Amino acid sequence: MIIGVVCEGETDFLAISSFLKTTLERSGQEVSFKDLQPNLDASSGPPKGGWPNAMAWLESNTLAVRKAAYLGHGLFGGGLSHKKCDMIFIQIDTDVLDGDDFSNYIRKRSGNPVAQPADAGERFDEVQRVLVEACGFLDEDEAWSELHIIAPAVENTETWCVAVRDPVIPNIESLPKFDIALEFLTRLNAFEGGGAGAGGVKNVERRRAYCEAHQDEANRIEEQCGQYRKIAEMFDR
Secondary structure: OEEEEEOOOHHHHHHHHHHHHHHHHHOOOOOEEEEEEOOOOHHHOOOOOOHHHHHHHHHHOOHHHHHHHOOOOOOOOOOOHHHOOOEEEEOOEHHHHOOOHHHHHHHHHHOOOOOOOOOHHHHHHHHHHHHHHHOOOOOHHHHHHOOEEEOOEOOOHHHHHHHOOOOOOOOHHHOOHHHHHHHHHHHHHHHOOOOOOOOOOOOHHHHHHHHHHHHHHHHHHHHHOHHHHHHHHHOOO
16 A cells, blocks of 8 residues: 655655555554655655645645545546555644644635643544544545545654654543653663764654664554554554
8 A cells, every 4th residue: 555645844754655665564454654745756846844834735735626636536637647545544733733834824825723732642643633624525535535644743753753652651642742752852862872962853764764773663653643643543443
């Protein structure tokens, strides 16, 4: 199964295509991931990351466009044959709920308020609800019927990166994003030999090396992250 990914950035794509791929393959599913947003084709220029670009991609690529260009449906199905996929996976981080930028963006476009719950599961559900609506669906079941899986990361995909390496943090999905970033930086530096590497936690090459080296530890994410398990279960219907 080829899964097209719409996410915030290249580091998120690396986490998805490493950890989630391992989780799904261990459950007996043969999968590969293609980048839809951000577009990682070097010939198209630097990737455009961040949740605003992910949301802009959804606005530009309506359901009808996604079905024709990527899922291969309709008269002009498979128009972007090099990006053709069997399913589209849409992910942004639940940390978008912090602050007002995301809620203002959604309210301006849909007129609907965005809640800011504290519970990890409720944050997952709220961002999923917003994304389901932005994708043109009534609910997640309709999204599935149209070959879409809409699955936020709590609080972000750095949470997964922390979970794959000791020490274990109880209730890791409840940690604020700044604490997650610090925990990941500590593990990233330890993985690289103890020194502070260049580029910070968002450096693509550092993230690639870390994710590839730890992808066989994806079971640790399942054990520690209930919302990650929920994502994996979405593929098993």
